[in-house]
Amino acid sequence: MASARESGRLKDANQKRILDEAARRRRMRKALEALEQDNFHDDPHADLVMSKKVPKFQETLESRGGRRKKARSAEYYKQRFRKTFAQLVEEDQNYNPDPPNYMSAQAPPSKVPERHFCAVCGFTSNYKCIPCGARYCSVEALRRADHPPKESYRMCKI
Amino acid sequence: MAISREVFVLDNGAYTAKVGISNSEHPRVIPNCIMKAKSERRRPFVGDQLEDCRDASGLFYILPFQKGYLVNWDVQKNVWDYIFSKECCPANFSETPLVVTEPYFNFPSIQEAMTEIFFEEYECKSLLRINAGDLSCYNYKKKNPGTLCCLLVDSGYSFTHVVPYIKGKKLKQGIRRIDVGGKMLTNHLKEIISYRQLHVMDETHVMNQVKEDACFVSQNFFRDMDIARKRDKENTIARDYVLPDFTTLRRGYVRSIDPVDKAGESEQQQILRLNNERFTVPEIMFHPSDLGISQMGIPEAICHSIGVCPVEAQPHLYANILLTGGCSLFPGFRERVEAEVRSRAPDDLDVQVTLPANPVTYAWHGGALLGQDSEFSNMTVSREEYEEEGHSLCFEKFDI
Numbered sequence: 338m339a340s341a342r343e344s345g346r347l348k349d350a351n352q353k354r355i356l357d358e359a360a361r362r363r364r365m366r367k368a369l370e371a372l373e374q375d376n377f378h379d380d381p382h383a384d385l386v387m388s389k390k391v392p393k394f395q396e397t398l399e400s401r402g403g404r405r406k407k408a409r410s411a412e413y414y415k416q417r418f419r420k421t422f423a424q425l426v427e428e429d430q431n432y433n434p435d436p437p438n439y440m441s442a443q444a445p446p447s448k449v450p451e452r453h454f455c456a457v458c459g460f461t462s463n464y465k466c467i468p469c470g471a472r473y474c475s476v477e478a479l480r481r482a483d484h485p486p487k488e489s490y491r492m493c494k495i
Numbered sequence: 496m497a498i499s500r501e502v503f504v505l506d507n508g509a510y511t512a513k514v515g516i517s518n519s520e521h522p523r524v525i526p527n528c529i530m531k532a533k534s535e536r537r538r539p540f541v542g543d544q545l546e547d548c549r550d551a552s553g554l555f556y557i558l559p560f561q562k563g564y565l566v567n568w569d570v571q572k573n574v575w576d577y578i579f580s581k582e583c584c585p586a587n588f589s590e591t592p593l594v595v596t597e598p599y600f601n602f603p604s605i606q607e608a609m610t611e612i613f614f615e616e617y618e619c620k621s622l623l624r625i626n627a628g629d630l631s632c633y634n635y636k637k638k639n640p641g642t643l644c645c646l647l648v649d650s651g652y653s654f655t656h657v658v659p660y661i662k663g664k665k666l667k668q669g670i671r672r673i674d675v676g677g678k679m680l681t682n683h684l685k686e687i688i689s690y691r692q693l694h695v696m697d698e699t700h701v702m703n704q705v706k707e708d709a710c711f712v713s714q715n716f717f718r719d720m721d722i723a724r725k726r727d728k729e730n731t732i733a734r735d736y737v738l739p740d741f742t743t744l745r746r747g748y749v750r751s752i753d754p755v756d757k758a759g760e761s762e763q764q765q766i767l768r769l770n771n772e773r774f775t776v777p778e779i780m781f782h783p784s785d786l787g788i789s790q791m792g793i794p795e796a797i798c799h800s801i802g803v804c805p806v807e808a809q810p811h812l813y814a815n816i817l818l819t820g821g822c823s824l825f826p827g828f829r830e831r832v833e834a835e836v837r838s839r840a841p842d843d844l845d846v847q848v849t850l851p852a853n854p855v856t857y858a859w860h861g862g863a864l865l866g867q868d869s870e871f872s873n874m875t876v877s878r879e880e881y882e883e884e885g886h887s888l889c890f891e892k893f894d895i
Contacts, residue, residue: 365787372682372786375556377696381533382555411576414616415569418608422561425602432603437667439600444657444671444796446789452782459687459771460720 634861
Protein backbone atom coordinates (compact mmCIF):
# COMPACT_ATOMS: atom_id res chain seq x y z
CA MET A 338 0.00 0.00 0.00
CA ALA A 339 2.75 2.38 0.92
CA SER A 340 4.92 1.44 -2.05
CA ALA A 341 4.13 4.44 -4.19
CA ARG A 342 5.03 7.81 -2.76
CA GLU A 343 1.83 9.57 -3.50
CA SER A 344 -0.63 11.54 -1.43
CA GLY A 345 -3.56 9.42 -0.30
CA ARG A 346 -5.34 12.58 0.62
CA LEU A 347 -5.29 13.99 -2.89
CA LYS A 348 -6.04 10.67 -4.54
CA ASP A 349 -9.14 10.06 -2.43
CA ALA A 350 -10.25 13.63 -2.78
CA ASN A 351 -10.67 13.22 -6.51
CA GLN A 352 -13.03 10.33 -6.06
CA LYS A 353 -15.25 11.86 -3.42
CA ARG A 354 -17.89 14.42 -4.03
CA ILE A 355 -16.85 17.74 -2.61
CA LEU A 356 -19.46 19.24 -0.30
CA ASP A 357 -20.21 22.88 -0.90
CA GLU A 358 -20.43 25.51 1.82
CA ALA A 359 -24.19 25.13 2.30
CA ALA A 360 -23.96 21.37 2.70
CA ARG A 361 -21.17 21.79 5.23
CA ARG A 362 -23.21 24.22 7.24
CA ARG A 363 -26.17 21.85 7.09
CA ARG A 364 -24.02 19.06 8.36
CA MET A 365 -22.74 21.26 11.16
CA ARG A 366 -26.25 22.20 12.19
CA LYS A 367 -27.26 18.55 12.22
CA ALA A 368 -24.32 17.72 14.45
CA LEU A 369 -25.37 20.45 16.89
CA GLU A 370 -28.95 19.23 16.88
CA ALA A 371 -27.69 15.76 17.73
CA LEU A 372 -26.09 17.21 20.85
CA GLU A 373 -29.54 18.25 22.06
CA GLN A 374 -30.98 14.76 21.80
CA ASP A 375 -32.39 13.15 24.93
CA ASN A 376 -31.63 9.62 23.75
CA PHE A 377 -29.72 8.06 20.92
CA HIS A 378 -31.57 4.78 20.99
CA ASP A 379 -35.26 3.96 20.80
CA ASP A 380 -37.59 3.41 23.69
CA PRO A 381 -36.76 -0.06 25.04
CA HIS A 382 -40.38 -0.51 26.11
CA ALA A 383 -41.86 0.61 22.83
CA ASP A 384 -42.97 -2.89 21.99
CA LEU A 385 -44.72 -3.38 25.31
CA VAL A 386 -48.45 -3.09 25.36
CA MET A 387 -49.20 -1.38 28.63
CA SER A 388 -52.20 -2.53 30.53
CA LYS A 389 -54.35 0.48 31.29
CA LYS A 390 -54.18 -0.34 34.95
CA VAL A 391 -50.42 -0.25 35.17
CA PRO A 392 -49.24 3.33 35.66
CA LYS A 393 -50.81 4.16 38.96
CA PHE A 394 -49.70 7.57 40.01
CA GLN A 395 -50.83 8.98 43.29
CA GLU A 396 -53.57 11.27 42.16
CA THR A 397 -56.11 8.71 41.07
CA LEU A 398 -56.07 6.97 44.43
CA GLU A 399 -56.43 10.11 46.52
CA SER A 400 -59.08 11.81 44.49
CA ARG A 401 -61.45 8.94 44.82
CA GLY A 402 -62.65 9.73 48.34
CA GLY A 403 -64.98 12.53 49.27
CA ARG A 404 -63.13 15.14 47.26
CA ARG A 405 -65.33 17.10 44.97
CA LYS A 406 -62.83 17.61 42.18
CA LYS A 407 -61.46 14.74 40.22
CA ALA A 408 -57.77 15.17 39.60
CA ARG A 409 -57.00 15.70 35.97
CA SER A 410 -54.88 13.14 34.28
CA ALA A 411 -51.44 13.84 32.91
CA GLU A 412 -52.94 13.34 29.47
CA TYR A 413 -55.22 16.33 30.06
CA TYR A 414 -52.24 18.61 30.65
CA LYS A 415 -50.47 17.21 27.65
CA GLN A 416 -53.37 18.23 25.46
CA ARG A 417 -54.07 21.47 27.26
CA PHE A 418 -50.58 22.93 26.96
CA ARG A 419 -49.36 21.24 23.82
CA LYS A 420 -46.78 23.55 22.27
CA THR A 421 -43.42 22.69 20.85
CA PHE A 422 -40.31 24.68 21.62
CA ALA A 423 -40.25 26.15 18.11
CA GLN A 424 -43.85 27.32 18.45
CA LEU A 425 -43.07 28.95 21.76
CA VAL A 426 -40.13 30.87 20.34
CA GLU A 427 -42.17 32.01 17.37
CA GLU A 428 -45.05 33.08 19.57
CA ASP A 429 -42.67 35.00 21.80
CA GLN A 430 -41.25 36.86 18.81
CA ASN A 431 -44.72 37.91 17.75
CA TYR A 432 -45.99 39.01 21.14
CA ASN A 433 -42.79 40.32 22.58
CA PRO A 434 -40.66 41.54 19.66
CA ASP A 435 -38.72 44.19 21.58
CA PRO A 436 -35.62 43.17 23.48
CA PRO A 437 -34.91 42.02 26.08
CA ASN A 438 -36.42 38.66 25.22
CA TYR A 439 -35.37 35.07 24.62
CA MET A 440 -33.76 35.80 21.27
CA SER A 441 -31.94 38.95 22.33
CA ALA A 442 -30.46 37.27 25.42
CA GLN A 443 -28.41 34.91 23.30
CA ALA A 444 -24.70 35.58 23.75
CA PRO A 445 -23.22 37.19 20.62
CA PRO A 446 -20.37 35.58 18.67
CA SER A 447 -16.99 35.61 20.34
CA LYS A 448 -14.34 38.12 19.33
CA VAL A 449 -11.69 35.47 19.78
CA PRO A 450 -10.83 33.56 16.62
CA GLU A 451 -12.03 29.98 16.32
CA ARG A 452 -9.71 27.16 17.22
CA HIS A 453 -9.50 23.99 15.22
CA PHE A 454 -9.31 20.47 16.49
CA CYS A 455 -8.91 17.14 14.83
CA ALA A 456 -12.28 15.48 14.37
CA VAL A 457 -10.71 12.11 15.13
CA CYS A 458 -8.33 12.54 18.06
CA GLY A 459 -9.23 15.95 19.47
CA PHE A 460 -5.76 17.45 19.30
CA THR A 461 -5.04 20.65 17.41
CA SER A 462 -5.35 20.25 13.67
CA ASN A 463 -3.66 21.91 10.76
CA TYR A 464 -5.41 20.21 7.85
CA LYS A 465 -8.85 20.07 6.38
CA CYS A 466 -10.50 17.18 4.61
CA ILE A 467 -11.00 18.27 1.00
CA PRO A 468 -14.43 16.66 0.41
CA CYS A 469 -16.18 17.63 3.62
CA GLY A 470 -14.08 20.27 5.34
CA ALA A 471 -13.68 18.43 8.64
CA ARG A 472 -10.42 19.05 10.43
CA TYR A 473 -7.77 16.46 11.01
CA CYS A 474 -4.27 16.46 12.36
CA SER A 475 -2.36 13.76 10.48
CA VAL A 476 -2.52 11.17 7.74
CA GLU A 477 -3.03 8.62 10.48
CA ALA A 478 -6.19 10.39 11.66
CA LEU A 479 -7.49 10.66 8.12
CA ARG A 480 -7.03 6.93 7.64
CA ARG A 481 -8.71 6.14 10.94
CA ALA A 482 -11.63 8.32 9.97
CA ASP A 483 -12.38 5.93 7.14
CA HIS A 484 -12.33 3.00 9.51
CA PRO A 485 -14.05 4.01 12.71
CA PRO A 486 -13.58 1.52 15.52
CA LYS A 487 -17.21 0.48 15.50
CA GLU A 488 -18.84 -0.05 12.16
CA SER A 489 -22.31 0.19 13.59
CA TYR A 490 -21.70 3.74 14.63
CA ARG A 491 -20.36 5.98 11.91
CA MET A 492 -20.20 9.67 12.34
CA CYS A 493 -18.39 9.84 9.04
CA LYS A 494 -16.70 13.01 10.03
CA ILE A 495 -14.14 13.00 7.32
CA MET B 496 -37.03 41.39 60.20
CA ALA B 497 -37.45 37.66 60.05
CA ILE B 498 -40.66 35.74 60.35
CA SER B 499 -40.81 32.07 61.10
CA ARG B 500 -42.82 30.68 58.28
CA GLU B 501 -42.72 27.36 56.50
CA VAL B 502 -42.68 27.46 52.75
CA PHE B 503 -42.31 24.67 50.24
CA VAL B 504 -39.52 25.39 47.79
CA LEU B 505 -39.39 23.65 44.43
CA ASP B 506 -36.38 24.60 42.33
CA ASN B 507 -37.60 22.91 39.21
CA GLY B 508 -34.50 22.33 37.11
CA ALA B 509 -34.42 20.63 33.73
CA TYR B 510 -32.20 17.88 35.11
CA THR B 511 -32.97 17.74 38.81
CA ALA B 512 -35.69 19.24 40.95
CA LYS B 513 -34.52 20.52 44.31
CA VAL B 514 -37.42 20.16 46.72
CA GLY B 515 -38.22 20.50 50.38
CA ILE B 516 -39.87 22.43 53.17
CA SER B 517 -37.89 25.54 54.07
CA ASN B 518 -37.14 24.37 57.61
CA SER B 519 -35.33 21.23 56.46
CA GLU B 520 -31.58 21.48 56.39
CA HIS B 521 -31.13 20.38 52.80
CA PRO B 522 -33.46 19.90 49.87
CA ARG B 523 -33.89 16.56 48.21
CA VAL B 524 -32.39 16.45 44.76
CA ILE B 525 -34.68 14.43 42.52
CA PRO B 526 -33.97 13.70 38.85
CA ASN B 527 -36.68 15.54 36.95
CA CYS B 528 -37.40 12.80 34.47
CA ILE B 529 -38.90 9.39 33.88
CA MET B 530 -36.46 6.64 32.97
CA LYS B 531 -36.90 3.27 31.37
CA ALA B 532 -34.39 0.50 31.82
CA LYS B 533 -33.73 -2.37 29.49
CA SER B 534 -33.53 -4.77 32.39
CA GLU B 535 -36.76 -3.78 34.09
CA ARG B 536 -39.60 -4.08 31.65
CA ARG B 537 -42.46 -3.88 34.05
CA ARG B 538 -42.26 -0.29 35.13
CA PRO B 539 -40.72 3.07 34.39
CA PHE B 540 -38.69 4.81 37.08
CA VAL B 541 -39.83 8.26 38.15
CA GLY B 542 -37.27 10.62 39.68
CA ASP B 543 -35.10 9.00 42.34
CA GLN B 544 -36.92 5.67 42.04
CA LEU B 545 -33.96 4.92 39.81
CA GLU B 546 -32.19 3.82 42.99
CA ASP B 547 -34.35 0.68 42.86
CA CYS B 548 -33.03 -0.15 39.43
CA ARG B 549 -30.38 -2.84 39.47
CA ASP B 550 -29.12 -2.42 35.96
CA ALA B 551 -29.02 1.17 34.79
CA SER B 552 -27.33 0.44 31.47
CA GLY B 553 -28.98 1.68 28.33
CA LEU B 554 -31.27 3.94 30.30
CA PHE B 555 -33.92 5.70 28.24
CA TYR B 556 -34.82 9.22 29.35
CA ILE B 557 -38.15 10.98 29.09
CA LEU B 558 -37.62 14.61 30.01
CA PRO B 559 -40.20 17.31 30.71
CA PHE B 560 -37.83 20.06 29.55
CA GLN B 561 -36.55 20.89 26.11
CA LYS B 562 -33.78 23.45 25.65
CA GLY B 563 -34.41 24.56 29.21
CA TYR B 564 -38.13 25.18 28.91
CA LEU B 565 -41.01 23.07 30.15
CA VAL B 566 -42.82 21.57 27.17
CA ASN B 567 -43.81 18.01 28.07
CA TRP B 568 -46.47 18.62 30.66
CA ASP B 569 -47.65 15.04 30.97
CA VAL B 570 -44.14 13.98 31.96
CA GLN B 571 -43.77 16.87 34.37
CA LYS B 572 -47.15 16.14 35.92
CA ASN B 573 -46.15 12.54 36.60
CA VAL B 574 -42.84 13.57 38.13
CA TRP B 575 -44.49 16.23 40.30
CA ASP B 576 -47.16 13.78 41.41
CA TYR B 577 -44.37 11.51 42.58
CA ILE B 578 -42.40 14.33 44.22
CA PHE B 579 -45.38 15.64 46.19
CA SER B 580 -46.49 12.14 47.23
CA LYS B 581 -45.86 10.45 50.55
CA GLU B 582 -43.08 8.38 49.05
CA CYS B 583 -40.93 11.38 48.30
CA CYS B 584 -41.51 14.81 49.71
CA PRO B 585 -45.07 15.22 50.98
CA ALA B 586 -46.49 18.68 50.56
CA ASN B 587 -49.55 20.30 52.00
CA PHE B 588 -50.18 23.17 49.64
CA SER B 589 -53.44 24.15 51.28
CA GLU B 590 -51.39 25.45 54.21
CA THR B 591 -47.84 25.94 53.00
CA PRO B 592 -47.03 28.59 50.41
CA LEU B 593 -45.15 27.30 47.37
CA VAL B 594 -42.08 28.86 45.80
CA VAL B 595 -41.40 27.44 42.34
CA THR B 596 -38.62 28.44 39.98
CA GLU B 597 -38.69 29.10 36.25
CA PRO B 598 -36.02 29.89 33.66
CA TYR B 599 -35.26 33.41 32.49
CA PHE B 600 -37.56 34.71 29.76
CA ASN B 601 -39.92 31.82 30.36
CA PHE B 602 -42.54 31.91 27.63
CA PRO B 603 -45.92 33.43 28.57
CA SER B 604 -47.93 30.32 27.76
CA ILE B 605 -45.67 28.21 29.99
CA GLN B 606 -46.11 30.75 32.75
CA GLU B 607 -49.88 30.53 32.41
CA ALA B 608 -49.73 26.77 32.51
CA MET B 609 -47.60 26.87 35.66
CA THR B 610 -50.03 29.16 37.42
CA GLU B 611 -53.00 27.10 36.36
CA ILE B 612 -51.58 23.75 37.31
CA PHE B 613 -50.51 24.85 40.80
CA PHE B 614 -53.69 26.71 41.67
CA GLU B 615 -56.19 24.39 40.05
CA GLU B 616 -54.57 20.98 40.17
CA TYR B 617 -52.46 21.14 43.31
CA GLU B 618 -54.79 23.69 44.96
CA CYS B 619 -52.09 25.92 46.34
CA LYS B 620 -52.95 28.45 48.97
CA SER B 621 -50.39 30.92 47.72
CA LEU B 622 -47.76 30.81 45.04
CA LEU B 623 -44.56 32.58 44.17
CA ARG B 624 -43.06 31.94 40.75
CA ILE B 625 -39.54 33.29 40.47
CA ASN B 626 -36.29 32.82 38.54
CA ALA B 627 -33.92 30.43 40.29
CA GLY B 628 -31.22 33.08 39.90
CA ASP B 629 -33.24 35.58 41.93
CA LEU B 630 -33.17 33.11 44.80
CA SER B 631 -29.42 32.54 44.46
CA CYS B 632 -28.85 36.27 44.45
CA TYR B 633 -31.05 36.66 47.52
CA ASN B 634 -29.06 33.95 49.26
CA TYR B 635 -25.80 35.69 48.33
CA LYS B 636 -27.06 39.00 49.66
CA LYS B 637 -28.09 37.41 52.95
CA LYS B 638 -24.71 35.73 53.33
CA ASN B 639 -22.80 38.89 52.37
CA PRO B 640 -24.71 41.81 53.83
CA GLY B 641 -23.79 45.13 52.34
CA THR B 642 -23.12 43.91 48.81
CA LEU B 643 -24.95 46.07 46.31
CA CYS B 644 -24.61 43.97 43.19
CA CYS B 645 -24.12 40.39 42.16
CA LEU B 646 -23.26 38.88 38.81
CA LEU B 647 -24.80 35.46 38.64
CA VAL B 648 -23.48 32.71 36.39
CA ASP B 649 -25.86 29.75 36.34
CA SER B 650 -24.45 26.82 34.37
CA GLY B 651 -27.16 24.25 34.30
CA TYR B 652 -28.23 21.30 32.23
CA SER B 653 -29.65 23.11 29.23
CA PHE B 654 -27.74 26.36 29.10
CA THR B 655 -25.68 28.89 30.98
CA HIS B 656 -27.06 32.27 31.96
CA VAL B 657 -25.04 35.31 32.93
CA VAL B 658 -27.24 37.78 34.81
CA PRO B 659 -26.35 41.08 36.46
CA TYR B 660 -28.28 41.92 39.63
CA ILE B 661 -28.11 45.50 40.81
CA LYS B 662 -29.46 46.17 44.30
CA GLY B 663 -31.24 42.83 44.19
CA LYS B 664 -32.96 43.49 40.87
CA LYS B 665 -31.95 41.77 37.65
CA LEU B 666 -31.06 43.93 34.71
CA LYS B 667 -32.84 42.16 31.88
CA GLN B 668 -30.90 43.88 29.11
CA GLY B 669 -27.75 42.45 30.61
CA ILE B 670 -28.83 38.79 30.60
CA ARG B 671 -26.69 36.64 28.31
CA ARG B 672 -27.48 33.05 27.48
CA ILE B 673 -24.88 30.60 26.25
CA ASP B 674 -26.47 27.50 24.77
CA VAL B 675 -24.03 25.14 26.41
CA GLY B 676 -24.98 23.10 29.44
CA GLY B 677 -24.40 19.76 31.06
CA LYS B 678 -26.57 17.91 28.59
CA MET B 679 -24.55 19.05 25.63
CA LEU B 680 -21.27 18.24 27.37
CA THR B 681 -22.43 14.70 28.19
CA ASN B 682 -23.68 14.17 24.65
CA HIS B 683 -20.42 15.45 23.22
CA LEU B 684 -18.41 13.17 25.47
CA LYS B 685 -20.59 10.27 24.36
CA GLU B 686 -19.92 11.10 20.72
CA ILE B 687 -16.18 11.42 20.91
CA ILE B 688 -15.76 8.30 23.06
CA SER B 689 -18.03 6.35 20.69
CA TYR B 690 -15.98 7.53 17.75
CA ARG B 691 -12.61 6.94 19.31
CA GLN B 692 -12.96 3.75 21.30
CA LEU B 693 -16.23 2.23 22.45
CA HIS B 694 -19.83 2.57 21.38
CA VAL B 695 -21.47 4.34 24.32
CA MET B 696 -24.15 6.34 22.55
CA ASP B 697 -26.91 4.53 24.46
CA GLU B 698 -25.28 5.10 27.83
CA THR B 699 -26.20 8.67 28.67
CA HIS B 700 -26.53 7.85 32.35
CA VAL B 701 -23.16 6.17 32.65
CA MET B 702 -21.36 8.73 30.49
CA ASN B 703 -22.80 11.53 32.59
CA GLN B 704 -21.12 9.90 35.57
CA VAL B 705 -17.90 9.60 33.59
CA LYS B 706 -18.12 13.31 32.91
CA GLU B 707 -18.76 14.11 36.55
CA ASP B 708 -15.97 11.87 37.81
CA ALA B 709 -13.23 12.49 35.29
CA CYS B 710 -13.60 15.86 33.58
CA PHE B 711 -11.97 19.06 34.76
CA VAL B 712 -11.49 22.61 33.56
CA SER B 713 -8.01 23.22 32.30
CA GLN B 714 -6.11 26.25 33.61
CA ASN B 715 -3.82 26.32 30.61
CA PHE B 716 -5.46 24.62 27.70
CA PHE B 717 -2.60 24.30 25.25
CA ARG B 718 -0.13 23.25 27.93
CA ASP B 719 -2.52 20.47 28.96
CA MET B 720 -2.90 19.53 25.29
CA ASP B 721 0.87 19.11 25.10
CA ILE B 722 0.87 16.97 28.24
CA ALA B 723 -1.94 14.81 26.85
CA ARG B 724 0.13 14.20 23.73
CA LYS B 725 2.96 12.67 25.74
CA ARG B 726 3.42 8.97 26.32
CA ASP B 727 3.49 6.82 29.43
CA LYS B 728 4.62 8.39 32.70
CA GLU B 729 5.05 11.86 31.26
CA ASN B 730 1.37 12.04 30.48
CA THR B 731 -0.09 13.08 33.81
CA ILE B 732 -3.58 13.59 32.39
CA ALA B 733 -4.54 10.22 30.97
CA ARG B 734 -6.69 8.06 33.24
CA ASP B 735 -8.60 4.84 32.96
CA TYR B 736 -12.26 4.78 33.79
CA VAL B 737 -13.61 1.46 34.98
CA LEU B 738 -17.13 1.18 33.65
CA PRO B 739 -19.84 -0.24 35.88
CA ASP B 740 -21.05 -3.74 35.04
CA PHE B 741 -24.12 -3.52 37.34
CA THR B 742 -23.38 -6.84 38.96
CA THR B 743 -20.31 -6.19 41.07
CA LEU B 744 -19.96 -2.49 40.35
CA ARG B 745 -22.82 0.00 40.36
CA ARG B 746 -20.89 3.14 39.65
CA GLY B 747 -17.69 3.40 37.67
CA TYR B 748 -14.55 5.08 38.96
CA VAL B 749 -11.41 6.78 37.75
CA ARG B 750 -8.11 5.08 38.28
CA SER B 751 -4.58 5.88 37.27
CA ILE B 752 -3.16 4.01 34.34
CA ASP B 753 -1.62 0.78 35.42
CA PRO B 754 1.25 -0.22 33.15
CA VAL B 755 1.27 -3.78 34.47
CA ASP B 756 -2.06 -5.28 33.61
CA LYS B 757 -3.35 -7.29 36.45
CA ALA B 758 -4.47 -10.29 34.52
CA GLY B 759 -7.93 -11.53 35.31
CA GLU B 760 -9.15 -8.33 36.88
CA SER B 761 -8.95 -6.28 33.75
CA GLU B 762 -10.42 -9.06 31.67
CA GLN B 763 -13.73 -8.66 33.41
CA GLN B 764 -13.64 -4.90 33.63
CA GLN B 765 -14.52 -2.70 30.75
CA ILE B 766 -12.28 0.30 30.62
CA LEU B 767 -12.33 3.64 28.89
CA ARG B 768 -9.04 5.40 28.36
CA LEU B 769 -9.59 9.10 28.91
CA ASN B 770 -7.00 11.55 27.76
CA ASN B 771 -7.69 14.96 26.23
CA GLU B 772 -11.42 14.23 26.61
CA ARG B 773 -11.01 15.04 30.29
CA PHE B 774 -10.59 18.76 29.65
CA THR B 775 -11.68 19.39 26.05
CA VAL B 776 -15.28 18.61 27.06
CA PRO B 777 -15.69 21.28 29.79
CA GLU B 778 -13.63 23.61 27.60
CA ILE B 779 -16.72 24.04 25.40
CA MET B 780 -18.22 26.28 28.09
CA PHE B 781 -15.27 28.62 27.60
CA HIS B 782 -15.09 28.28 23.82
CA PRO B 783 -18.46 27.24 22.37
CA SER B 784 -16.93 27.87 18.96
CA ASP B 785 -14.88 24.68 19.41
CA LEU B 786 -18.10 22.87 18.52
CA GLY B 787 -19.17 25.41 15.93
CA ILE B 788 -21.55 27.34 18.21
CA SER B 789 -21.01 30.98 17.42
CA GLN B 790 -21.41 32.33 20.91
CA MET B 791 -19.08 33.75 23.51
CA GLY B 792 -17.60 31.65 26.27
CA ILE B 793 -18.47 32.27 29.91
CA PRO B 794 -15.73 34.80 30.82
CA GLU B 795 -16.27 36.84 27.68
CA ALA B 796 -20.04 36.82 28.25
CA ILE B 797 -19.50 37.98 31.84
CA CYS B 798 -17.56 41.01 30.66
CA HIS B 799 -20.03 41.65 27.85
CA SER B 800 -22.92 41.54 30.30
CA ILE B 801 -21.21 43.85 32.79
CA GLY B 802 -20.41 46.17 29.90
CA VAL B 803 -24.10 47.04 29.37
CA CYS B 804 -24.63 47.81 33.05
CA PRO B 805 -24.39 51.34 34.50
CA VAL B 806 -20.76 52.36 34.98
CA GLU B 807 -21.16 52.92 38.71
CA ALA B 808 -22.37 49.32 39.17
CA GLN B 809 -19.54 47.70 37.22
CA PRO B 810 -16.90 47.60 39.99
CA HIS B 811 -19.43 45.92 42.31
CA LEU B 812 -20.39 43.36 39.69
CA TYR B 813 -16.77 42.39 39.01
CA ALA B 814 -16.20 41.97 42.74
CA ASN B 815 -19.28 39.77 43.27
CA ILE B 816 -19.36 37.07 40.63
CA LEU B 817 -21.34 34.08 41.84
CA LEU B 818 -21.23 30.65 40.22
CA THR B 819 -24.16 28.26 40.54
CA GLY B 820 -25.50 25.23 38.70
CA GLY B 821 -24.20 21.71 38.27
CA CYS B 822 -21.57 22.58 35.66
CA SER B 823 -19.73 24.81 38.11
CA LEU B 824 -18.78 21.63 39.98
CA PHE B 825 -16.01 20.81 37.49
CA PRO B 826 -12.68 21.08 39.31
CA GLY B 827 -10.88 24.24 38.28
CA PHE B 828 -14.01 26.00 37.04
CA ARG B 829 -13.88 28.87 39.52
CA GLU B 830 -10.15 29.44 39.08
CA ARG B 831 -10.45 29.53 35.30
CA VAL B 832 -13.39 31.95 35.33
CA GLU B 833 -11.58 34.19 37.79
CA ALA B 834 -8.32 34.16 35.83
CA GLU B 835 -10.00 34.90 32.50
CA VAL B 836 -12.28 37.61 33.82
CA ARG B 837 -9.29 39.14 35.61
CA SER B 838 -7.36 39.35 32.37
CA ARG B 839 -10.30 40.96 30.57
CA ALA B 840 -11.47 43.35 33.28
CA PRO B 841 -10.08 46.87 33.72
CA ASP B 842 -7.01 46.43 35.91
CA ASP B 843 -8.04 48.92 38.58
CA LEU B 844 -11.10 46.86 39.49
CA ASP B 845 -11.24 43.95 41.91
CA VAL B 846 -12.38 40.65 40.50
CA GLN B 847 -13.73 38.08 42.89
CA VAL B 848 -15.47 34.87 41.93
CA THR B 849 -17.40 32.87 44.53
CA LEU B 850 -18.31 29.22 44.27
CA PRO B 851 -20.73 28.16 47.00
CA ALA B 852 -20.18 24.90 48.85
CA ASN B 853 -23.11 23.40 46.99
CA PRO B 854 -23.82 25.31 43.79
CA VAL B 855 -26.68 22.96 42.89
CA THR B 856 -28.84 23.65 45.94
CA TYR B 857 -27.80 27.29 46.42
CA ALA B 858 -30.97 28.65 44.83
CA TRP B 859 -33.14 26.34 46.92
CA HIS B 860 -31.54 27.66 50.13
CA GLY B 861 -32.18 31.16 48.84
CA GLY B 862 -35.85 30.25 48.45
CA ALA B 863 -35.95 28.86 51.98
CA LEU B 864 -34.48 32.14 53.29
CA LEU B 865 -36.84 34.25 51.20
CA GLY B 866 -39.76 32.51 52.89
CA GLN B 867 -38.65 34.07 56.17
CA ASP B 868 -38.52 37.56 54.70
CA SER B 869 -41.13 40.03 55.93
CA GLU B 870 -41.71 41.04 52.31
CA PHE B 871 -42.51 37.48 51.26
CA SER B 872 -46.28 37.65 51.62
CA ASN B 873 -46.34 40.73 49.37
CA MET B 874 -44.60 38.80 46.63
CA THR B 875 -46.97 35.85 46.47
CA VAL B 876 -50.33 35.52 44.78
CA SER B 877 -53.06 33.80 46.77
CA ARG B 878 -55.67 31.52 45.31
CA GLU B 879 -58.44 34.01 46.03
CA GLU B 880 -56.52 36.70 44.13
CA TYR B 881 -55.94 34.31 41.24
CA GLU B 882 -59.59 33.37 41.08
CA GLU B 883 -60.52 37.04 41.17
CA GLU B 884 -58.01 38.46 38.70
CA GLY B 885 -56.61 35.50 36.82
CA HIS B 886 -53.37 35.42 34.88
CA SER B 887 -52.97 39.17 34.46
CA LEU B 888 -52.18 39.61 38.14
CA CYS B 889 -49.57 36.86 37.98
CA PHE B 890 -47.83 38.48 35.01
CA GLU B 891 -47.86 41.75 36.92
CA LYS B 892 -46.48 40.36 40.15
CA PHE B 893 -44.02 37.73 39.03
CA ASP B 894 -41.03 39.16 37.27
CA ILE B 895 -39.80 36.22 35.21
